[in-house]
Amino acid sequence: MYSSFVPPRQVRIGDAAAFVGTTPRAIRHYHEIGLLPEPVRGGDGRRRYGYEDMIRLLWIRRTADAGIALDDIRDAFADPASAEADAVAGIGGTGDGIASVLERLEETLVAREAELRRQRTAVRRMRAEGSRMGLLSDFVTDRLKDLPEGSLRRADLDSLLVTERIFGPLGAAVQAGRFVALATHPDLREESDRVDAAEEALDDTIAVDDPRVARVAAERHAFEEALHAVIEDSGQAASDDALFDSWDALHPAATDEGTGEDGTGPNSGSWQASKSVLEAIGKMPYDFSPARLRCMELAEELAARDA
Secondary structure: OOOOOOOOOOEOHHHHHHHHOOOHHHHHHHHHOOOOOOOOEOOOOOEOEOHHHHHHHHHHHHHHHOOOOHHHHHHHHOOHHHHHHHHHHOHHHOOOOHHHHHHHHHHHHHHOOOOOHHHHHHHHHHHHHOOOHHHOOHHHHOOOOOOOOOOOOHHHHHHHHHHHHHHHHHHHHHHHHHHHHHHHOHHHHHHHHHHHHHHHOOOOOOOOOOHHHHHHHHHHHHHHHHHHHHHHHOOHHHHHHHHHHHHHHHOOOOOOOOOOOOOOOOOHHHOOOOOOHHHHHOOOOOOOOHHHHHHHHHHHHHHHHHO
């Protein structure tokens, strides 16, 4: 994220639809059938979508692209316990919910295998990897497959889902290295949680020149330096080089626009190479206060100074 760029805290339905890769009409339909809760409305009476709304829209879009009917998605989400268990533990061990929907869908796809090969592969991946993990491309999940079960958090996978939407599978695969380090170093994970909480505490009640802003920025910088050192010592830097070589071998004609396409991953048809990174970022809301944005700027300045 560029230091001079201020992400929106909420977006309108048109921007939400453009980011997710659908239409405002489709989103309104999701509201009508109870698949997507109605968001807050602004002073002009128009819907406003925040981060959690966008995560759910990405979920709906990816799952629908895998061939699952909207009614089945809605029914699976209707049981919060089942949906949360699917999200964190993986599809296979929860009985009803998304897992049973995927099982029924695969039986249908067998009869239409030639026409629906991509859909069947996507469903199998979700059943094998877990509902959230299965929505990421193979190129991303390959970096995560050796992690202990349960070491990745729901927020980690949400972040990778957003990154893949903006920067493509290569960008998400690089970011996955960060979560590998956090998942395998409990002390780093604990410090990450502490710094995250400190940043979240910089809400709208905190002035941008409050001393806490600079203090938290310094803590963020120190944490990122420690994380980078762990990644370097673990040999992940060399793995990243191999990752880029592998991507170039798989996509010899790919451009460097930042939103590259992965023909083997889920939802491949919805990636728009023409959409610039800044356009995509501008349609993804993050509810950051001015104090938190200033904290991010200061942390980036510290990183640039020490580079």
